[in-house]
Amino acid sequence: MKKWILAAAITAALSACANAPANVALPQGVSLIENVALAESGVGIPYKKYQLANGLTVILHQDHSDPLVHVDVTYHVGSARELPGRSGFAHLFEHMMFQGSEHVGDEQHFKTVTEAGGTLNGTTNTDRTNYFETVPSNQLEKMLWLESDRMGYFLPALTDNKFEVQRETVKNERAQRIDNQPYGRMNERFNQAFYPSGHQYSWPVIGWPEDLNRAQLDDVKHFFQRWYGPNNATLTIGGDFDEMQTLAWVNKYFGEIPRGPEVKPEAKTLVTLDKTRYISMEDRVHLPLLRMAFPTVYASHEDEAALDLLANIIGGGPTSLVYKNLVKDGYAVQAGVSHPCQELACQFSIYALANPARGGQLADVERRIRESIAEFEQRGVTDDDLQKVKVQFEANTIFGLQSVKGKVSTLALNQTFFGNPDMIAHDLKRYANVTKEDVMRVFNTYIKGKPSVVMSVVPQGQQQLIAHEDNFVAPAPRVAAEAVTGMVDVAKAGSSFDRSVMPSAQQAPVITAPSLWTDKLANGIEVMGTESDETPTVELLIYLNGGHRLTDVKQAGLAGLTAAMLNESSDKRSTEELAQALEMLGSSVSFGSSIYQSYIKVSALTSHLDETLAIVEEKLFHPGFKESDFARVQQQHLQSLQHMQSDPNYVADSQFDALLYGKDTALGVSEMGTPASVSQLTLDDVKAFYNKQFRAGNAQIVAVTNLSKAQLMPKLKGLAQWQGEATPLPSLAAMPALDAGTVYILDKPGAAQSVIKIGKRAMPYDATGEFFKSYLMNYPLGGAFNSRINLNLREDKGYTYGARSYFSGGSELGLFEASASVRSDVTAKALTEFAKEINAYQAEGMTDKELAFLRSSISQGQALDYETPYQKAGFMRKIQRYKLAADYTQQQADIIKAVDKDELNQLAKEKLNLDKMIVLIVGDRAKIEQEIKALGYQVKNLQL
Missing domain, CATH: 3.30.830.10 (Metalloenzyme, LuxS/M16 peptidase-like)
Structure with a gap:
């Protein structure tokens, strides 16, 4: 794509120029509205805007830097188009749009996109709903077929059963994201007071539960007919595609969809309050x-x-x-x-x-x-x-x-x-x-x-x-007589071709990993980089082997606390002065830590890299380590730990690790530490850990920038003064024996959902061996949206917003985990379904169709792996950390092609023995314990 050039001053003129339309024959019914390029000093997005005869706006942005395309269909409808007492329709409808259409079978939308190597989703807010896919560029026509079928041919596939399942899924989403989260209900309560009664923003996007229960199937049909016409939509395509071929496909698939009812802009009346x-x-x-x-x-x-x-x-x-x-x-x-x-x-x-x-x-x-x-x-x-x-x-x-x-998202919005x-x-x-x-x-x-x-x-x-006695009570909600207004008769969409035939993919694009270079600083620090000229930016990451794993378990939280202190003052400038300096550059410098690493993330405009690196060096080599900073940071850390105890997902993660790895190992204690461990830490502990962790011998650097190796390396010379040998990790304590077959319950009284985790310890990470093949094996079971576990618990039963299973591995150990947050009243039933799916998969393995699916999905998905700077940085870091060959992704591709079903099914037999796994449930014990015991499980209760 065109290389970005940032204007020298923010006050410079940055306007785009509208070029005269090219004299090219367009498909009948397609009009070119606008052709916008950029001046050489401009910042923006070149595009062409078209319109179909039915009112659909089409925006094309070509970018040939990666062999992928991103397709976005945005409808100008969100919860603000709903009526009082009829909330949640826009979001519920977003869910319904993934349930198949007249020519696309049930659950086939996710399967088709995933099998094509792509990712997809939809989102709803107050003002718009969008649906999007990112796929290898050869799959574009198939995406247009999918999107057009649900725009024009959705209603014939809508059934009562689909409606009820998705209503339950939305209720589960609400329970997971709102009712079962700290402060989850704050926004909806706040907006009731902030906006006038009946204002479009006075109800939550996800809807009030009673409104969701009130909805009828015909209401959903009418909502689609009212708001989902092509004249209320924008189709935006960005990436590596042929413009005229794409326009021809767009016209073929979307051009015959009838125009919907007219949509007028909502009035923009300023909100006022009579009193506080x-x-x-x-x-x-x-x-x-x-x-x-x-x-x-x-x-x-x-x-x-x-x-x-x-x-x-x-x-x-x-x-x-x-x-x-x-x-x-x-x-x-x-x-x-x-x-x-x-x-x-x-x-x-x-x-x-x-x-x-x-x-x-x-x-x-x-x-x-x-x-x-x-x-x-x-x-x-x-x-x-x-x-x-x-x-x-x-x-x-x-x-x-x-x-x-x-x-694409910017253009569409x-x-x-x-x-x-x-x-x-x-x-x-x-x-x-x-x-x-x-x-x-x-x-x-x-x-x-x-x-x-x-x-x-x-x-x-x-x-x-509380700050003040309440002086406002939201008025009782009104319920509109009709769920949808403004309906008009719209002709049924016909078709001049057989829409039931899925388009075949074009020739597969050539997928190439980023071209990498390596070098070393004078002190031996390895630097790995790749050049990317899409934006004039630098993403630099300094990784230090160690992190939480380097600390004594009795000092859990020390790695994170040390990183937090390095984000504070230096011995030359205060925290505020350093923050001001970075803000004036438009840069960010962030110290952090994880289980096996401490790190420094640096983002800067290339023009300000030198000044930004000078601040990195000041923070790194001249930390202030002031008592006043430490007292504040430690107190913030302690209060955050207490706050996290309110989050059932954090509690489940930390308790599950403790069961698997033991509380005597760094792997079994949260990297954030515990209130007991963090409260005992001192500033001297921070200084000692800094001296042990932040050494040149522990460090490696990755960089993604528009600078060449020859241009970047001299700018890193300040880091060449860094000294110190590598610090070995302490020995890992012995792992505890797992009480397999036991269900552990951690009580969260009043919890709207139960967080279920099933699993055991497993092998460490490897790129081409047993770990990688186990990842392939698990894909049909719980690794994809349309996996057995998710289709069962979410799509068939409506128990959860999402369920999955996966293998995760570090340099020493890993785990297998199957997990979901489910409605409290179906906890035992969900556990039964988990067991049924895992046991059946272990006994029988995957089918030929599932093997073909995983091969297609994972291999084609590589086209999406290297697009952003952080994706490129992650690719390089994996090579560094695990000492992988630069072509390891090609080795993985060869394994995907060659591995046979019998080998993967044998792995399933070995790795998925449910009798060797434990179960943790974080939920309301009074509601769930007896039903779980009735299933025959041994139950043990845990305490925080």
Whole structure:
């Protein structure tokens, strides 16, 4: 694709130029609306916009850098098109659209895309619903066939059974993402108070449970007929394709779909509040949370950019006033300000997680937030404030365009909401033109002295912590007489060809791994890189072997705490000064840790790499390790640990590891540590671990950049001064004997779902041996969406939002795990179905069709493996860490072609013996224990 060139200054003119349409014969009924290229100094996305006779907008963006295409169909319908008392239709319908259509069989959409080596999904928000696939470029026609069939021929395949199963799936999704999560119900409660009764944003996208129960099959049919016409959709295609052939396919598959009812834009009426509304709720949480928001404008409003800058100044990170007054002073564990915008409304949103160690009183938190707002009024706006926010916006724009999916999503969103696919140049100019006066004006207009909604979320039984007595109660919901209005008769779609014939794939693209180079710094640190000229950016990752595994188990959490301290001050500059320096560059530098590694992630515009690396070296070689920083970071870490105990998934993960690996090993204790281990750590412990971990001998570097090896290596010379030999890992303690066949229950009273984990220890990672072949073996069982386990528990039974199984391996050990979050009332039934699927697969193995499916899916999917800088970096890191051959992916491809069913089925017999596995369930014991015992399992209860 065209190489990106960043303008020298953000104030430079960045407008795209509309070229005259090329004199090319287009398919009948296809009109070229716009042909946009880029000036040499421009930043944006070149595209061509077409329209079919039925009103479908088609946007094409060619990018030949990788042999893949991304297809997105966005419908201008979300929950804002619903009516009071009829919520959840848009999201429920998104689920229904994956259940087959007139010419596509049940469950075939996922199977077809996955077998083609692709990925797919759909998402719904307040204002739009989109469906998308990323596939190897030879599969494009097949994707157009799939998308067109559900746009034009969905209703004949809609049945009561499909509707009921997907309604249950949505209920499970709600239970998993909202009802069973800390603060999960906060947003829907908040929006009831923030928006007027009956406002389109006053109900949740996923819907109220009673509204989902109220829905009828005919309501879903009418929703489709009302909103899913081609004239309310944008089809966007990006990637490696032939333009005229693609237009011909688009016209063939979509051109005969009749136009739907006309869709008018929703009115954009500014939200107002008569007074400050206080609301509160109790939840199963540890940290009290205060959320405050002021109504402002709507997306693309002339004041949006200035409000975004205002939010960043007041609460956008370590240099902000809210951070200084709440987090730095220890009154909050986290706090921030943002200005999220939707099509019809925006919120100036503030949140703070109170620190219980400082009392946790939300009235104190609110007071400090309001004092921060008042401090801004006195302080005003500085030149640095404006510059850093503008640079950040510019950099984020560039980083957001590192993938075809990112560019396609941007084009689709902008076309849907603004009628202009590429708003990048416009937005850069819009933010560049914001002045100090603009920021103060919007502050006075929308924030100063204005009413807001203030919500307190407190631990159960601790109402004394709320900020203020409630003074608002949401009115009783109304229920619209009809679920869908504006219906008109639309002709049934016909077809001039046999749509039941799935298009065959074109010739498979040649898949090549990134071209890699290797070198060493003067101190012996290995550097591996690849050149990518798609964006003028650098993604540099410094990995250090060790991480959590390098610590004594009694000091669990030390690796993460040390990394957190390295994100703080140096001995030359404060945390705030370093953050300010990075913000002014549009760069990020982040220290972190995982089980086997500590790491430094560096993202920078190429033009600012030298300055960014100077900050990396300052943080790495001259850490401040100040007592004040340590006290705050340690307290934040401890409170976060307590908070994580409210998350059933975190609890299940940590408890399952403890059962498999034992609490005497680093593998059996969370890398975050425990409250007991972290509370005993000292600053001296951090310094000692820093000296042991952050040595040149432990380090390796990977880089993805538009710079050549010859250009990059001299810029890394500062890291060549790094010294120190490699640090060996301590011996791994003996593994505990597994009490196989036992079901362990960890009680979470009132839990809406049960988290089920089934598994055992397994082999470490290898790229071409038993581990890799076991990955292949498991694919039909639980590795793909249309695997046996997921089809059974999700699609057939409606027990869960998703179920899977997998092998995971590190350098020493691995595991096999099958897992799902299921409705509490079907916990025992779900466990029975898991056992049935695993036992049958172990005994009988996969079928010939399943073998063919896994071969096709995994081998063709390699076309998607190297697109983004982080995908390339991950590929290189795997080669480094496991000392793999540079062509290991080709070796894997050869194995996929050659391995036979008998060998994989023999692995299933050896690796999937359920009698050697344990089961952990995190859920409401009072509701589930007796039914599990009735299945014949030995049950043991665990305590946190």
